[in-house]
Amino acid sequence: xxxxxxxxxxxxxxxxxxxxxxxxxxxxxxxxxxxxxxxxxxxxxxxxxxxxxxxxxxxxxxxxxxxxxxxxxxxxxxxxxxxxxxxxxxxxxxxxxxxxxxxxxxxxxxxxxxxxxxxxxxxxxxxxxxxxxxxxxxxxxxxxxxxxxxxxxxxxxxxxxxxxxxxxxxxxxxxxxxxxxxxxxxxxxxxxxxxxxxxxxxxxxxxxxxxxxxxxxxxxxxxxxxxxxxxxxxxxxxxxxxxxxxxxxxxxxxxxxxxxxxxxxxxxxxxxxxxxxxxxxxxxxxxxxxxxxxxxxxxxxxxxxxxxxxxxxxxxxxxxxxxxxxxxxxxxxxxxxxxxxxxxxxxxxxx
Amino acid sequence: xxxxxxxxxxxxxxxxxxxxxxxxxxxxxxxxxxxxxxxxxxxxxxxxxxxxxxxxxxxxxxxxxxxxxxxxxxxxxxxxxxxxxxxxxxxxxxxxxxxxxxxxxxxxxxxxxxxxxxxxxxxxxxxxxxxxxxxxxxxxxxxxxxxxxxxxxxxxxxxxxxxxxxxxxxxxxxxxxxxxxxxxxxxxxxxxxxxxxxxxxxxxxxxxxxxxxxxxxxxxxxxxxxxxxxxxxxxxxxxxxxxxxxxxxxxxxxxxxxxxxxxxxxxxxxxxxxxxxxxxxxxxxxxxxxxxxxxxxxxxxxxxxxxxxxxxxxxxxxxxxxxxxxxxxxxxxxxxxxxxxxxxxxxxxxxxxxxxxxxxxxxxxxxx
Numbered sequence: 001x002x003x004x005x006x007x008x009x010x011x012x013x014x015x016x017x018x019x020x021x022x023x024x025x026x027x028x029x030x031x032x033x034x035x036x037x038x039x040x041x042x043x044x045x046x047x048x049x050x051x052x053x054x055x056x057x058x059x060x061x062x063x064x065x066x067x068x069x070x071x072x073x074x075x076x077x078x079x080x081x082x083x084x085x086x087x088x089x090x091x092x093x094x095x096x097x098x099x100x101x102x103x104x105x106x107x108x109x110x111x112x113x114x115x116x117x118x119x120x121x122x123x124x125x126x127x128x129x130x131x132x133x134x135x136x137x138x139x140x141x142x143x144x145x146x147x148x149x150x151x152x153x154x155x156x157x158x159x160x161x162x163x164x165x166x167x168x169x170x171x172x173x174x175x176x177x178x179x180x181x182x183x184x185x186x187x188x189x190x191x192x193x194x195x196x197x198x199x200x201x202x203x204x205x206x207x208x209x210x211x212x213x214x215x216x217x218x219x220x221x222x223x224x225x226x227x228x229x230x231x232x233x234x235x236x237x238x239x240x241x242x243x244x245x246x247x248x249x250x251x252x253x254x255x256x257x258x259x260x261x262x263x264x265x266x267x268x269x270x271x272x273x274x275x276x277x278x279x280x281x282x283x284x285x286x287x288x289x290x291x292x293x294x295x296x297x298x299x300x301x302x303x304x305x306x307x308x309x310x311x312x313x314x315x316x317x318x319x320x321x322x323x324x325x326x327x328x329x330x331x332x333x334x335x336x337x338x339x340x341x342x343x344x345x346x347x348x349x350x351x
Numbered sequence: 352x353x354x355x356x357x358x359x360x361x362x363x364x365x366x367x368x369x370x371x372x373x374x375x376x377x378x379x380x381x382x383x384x385x386x387x388x389x390x391x392x393x394x395x396x397x398x399x400x401x402x403x404x405x406x407x408x409x410x411x412x413x414x415x416x417x418x419x420x421x422x423x424x425x426x427x428x429x430x431x432x433x434x435x436x437x438x439x440x441x442x443x444x445x446x447x448x449x450x451x452x453x454x455x456x457x458x459x460x461x462x463x464x465x466x467x468x469x470x471x472x473x474x475x476x477x478x479x480x481x482x483x484x485x486x487x488x489x490x491x492x493x494x495x496x497x498x499x500x501x502x503x504x505x506x507x508x509x510x511x512x513x514x515x516x517x518x519x520x521x522x523x524x525x526x527x528x529x530x531x532x533x534x535x536x537x538x539x540x541x542x543x544x545x546x547x548x549x550x551x552x553x554x555x556x557x558x559x560x561x562x563x564x565x566x567x568x569x570x571x572x573x574x575x576x577x578x579x580x581x582x583x584x585x586x587x588x589x590x591x592x593x594x595x596x597x598x599x600x601x602x603x604x605x606x607x608x609x610x611x612x613x614x615x616x617x618x619x620x621x622x623x624x625x626x627x628x629x630x631x632x633x634x635x636x637x638x639x640x641x642x643x644x645x646x647x648x649x650x651x652x653x654x655x656x657x658x659x660x661x662x663x664x665x666x667x668x669x670x671x672x673x674x675x676x677x678x679x680x681x682x683x684x685x686x687x688x689x690x691x692x693x694x695x696x697x698x699x700x701x702x703x704x705x706x707x708x709x710x711x712x713x714x715x716x717x718x719x
Contacts, residue, residue, distance in 0.1 A: 076646060080431035081461035083646055110432035113462045115646065138591045153675040154666040166587040168594075176590060178583040210667055225577035232529040232678040235663070236517040239527065240489055243519075243655045246647040251655055254662025278427060278434055278466065279597040287594045287602055294605025295586070298505040299561060307504040310583040 007325035045317035048188025091122030155210030177311030358693030363716035396685030399539025442473030480518035506561030
C-alpha cells in the first residue's frame, strides 16, 4: 500500500463499473453481475481480479473477444448435468447463470455438474463456489485456459495454471473458501511484484526462453506447485472440462495450430452438491465450525501468530474494505480515469 | 532394490494373496478383488500399496478393524448419487462396488457421484479411477482419513494427506492417470528412506513434537505440498466427503473426543511395515465417474488426449530431465517390465509373507 493510494467506497466503485459495462453494450442486469464479481474480488483483497481488469475488458469488447450480448445456450442436459455454450460471454454472466442451473439440478439429483465452453475471463472463481454455499450447498469450480505454465519437466508452457475453488458453509464462522491456482504463485502476485519494483522468488517462473527468472517483468511462463502435482492437476482439469466438451485449449497451441498468446478463452466446470440430500444441514455447519475451531487451536509453527483456514484472510480484508473503502493504486486510478473520459462517465467520489 | 531381492510372477503372488484373504474369512470373489488391487500397485512399482500390506491387513482383521464379511449398504440414492455404508469393509471391496454403481449412474445421467463411509484402507487409488477410464469415462476419487498432516501454519497434525486420483482414457496412449497425495511426499517415499537408511529432505515431515526432521524413522507428521494449497485441498476433501455424510474424521481428533489408538501400533505381525507410519484405517471417500459419451464423441475425446500427450512430451525439456512424463506414465513402464519379469520383493516383505504363509499353511509362490 503506497502513500498515493486512494480509497473508494465499494458501492460507488461497483456503480461505476456497472455503468462502464452498460456503455460497452452489456444489458444492465448483466453489467450489474460483472461489476458485482469484480468488486467482490477487490473487497476480499484480490485486486488482480478486481476493477483493474476494466480497461482490459473494454479493449476485449472492442476487439470482439468478449461478447456483451451473448447467445448463451444450453447445448445438452441430463437430470444432473449441463453443457453451456457461452458465446464469449463475460465470464461472470455465464458462470452465475450456470451455477444457478447447477444448484437447481443439485436440488433434484444431489449434484449438479455443468460444463461451460467458450467463456471469457471469469474473474474471481470463489464468487461462484460461494453462490452454492448461500444455498446450503458445497460449490466447486475449475477453469481451463490456453498454455501459460510449464508442465513438470518442461521449460516451455504446455498446461495452464488452472485455478480451482471449493467452498462450504459454516454456522458461527464464515464459509470456508479455497481458491487456488495450480502454479506456485498466481499471476496476480507477479504483477504485484512488478508494481512494487521487487524481484520474485526463484521457482515461480521462467522467462520466454525457458530460463528461470527472478525478474517479474521477464516472467513469461509460470511453474506448477509441487512439480508433478500442480502440473498433473492442471492437465487433468483440461481433460475433465475442455476436452469433455470437444473444445481443447492446450492441444491446438501445443500442436502449433494456434498461437498461445492473447485472449482469455476459457472452459470451466461448475458444480453444486446439495448437503441436505446427504446429511442434516445444521449438523453439517456445526461440524465445519468445530473443524475450524480445532484447526485454529493447533500449536503454531514457528513464524506464525495465527493459523488461518482457507478464505479467512480474505474475509478479514472483506470486512475492513467494506467499511473503509477499497484502496486503489495510482496506476489503476489513472487507467479508470481514462475509461471514464472515454465514455463520459462520472468517476466515483475520491478518484 | 537390494541384492537379496527376489522376483515373483504376479500371477502366483496374486493367487497367494487371494488365498490369504479367503483364510481370514473373505468370500473368494472379494478376496480376488483385494488381491487384484494389491497386485495392480506392485505391478506399477507402487510397492507401498502392494503385498507388503498383507500382514497389516491380517492383523487388522484379527483386531476387528477390517471386516472380511461386511454388510455393505446403499443408505441413500438419487439418480446421480449414492451414499454407501461400508461396515469397515476392505477398501477395495466396497470401492469397486461403489465405482461400478456410479458408472451405471453416469451412463444414465452423465455423472455418478458416491460417498463411501467407514471403509478401511483402499490401496492404490488409481485402480478405481482407471475402472472408469476403461469404460470410456473419466474417474475421480479422493479419500479422507484421521489427521496425519500439519495444516499450513501448524506444528501438529490436523488434517490428512488425502490423496486424489483422476483418470481419463486415451487411444494410442495408455490411460492418463494422476494419483497424488496432498503432502509434499507420499508415505511410501518415507518408508523407502527408512529401508535405505538415508535421510529425507527438509520440508517433508515433522517429528512427534512438531519439530522439522530429516530422520525418516522420526517422521510422523506430514507437511502439505505447497503450504496452503495442499493443506487447503486436504481440508476441503474432508468437508465434501466425511462431513457431507455426517462422519467427520478430523474433528473428533482435533477436539480430543477420540484418543489416538496406540496399542495396535506395537503388534509384532506388522514388523517390517513401519507400523508407526501406517495410516489409521477408517476412511471416507468420494468416487465419481463422468460419462464421456454423454457430452462428446468418445473416439474424438481419446484422440484429443493422444494429441495432448504427444504435444506435452515434445516440449523442450527442463535442465536435468531426459524425458517429459505425463501422469501415470512412469508407472505404466514399471507395469510392462514387472508383468514380464516378475515383481521384485525385498527381504523384509518376504519374511513377513513367509510367516503369514506358515500361519495359514498356504504354499508360498515359487521363488519365495
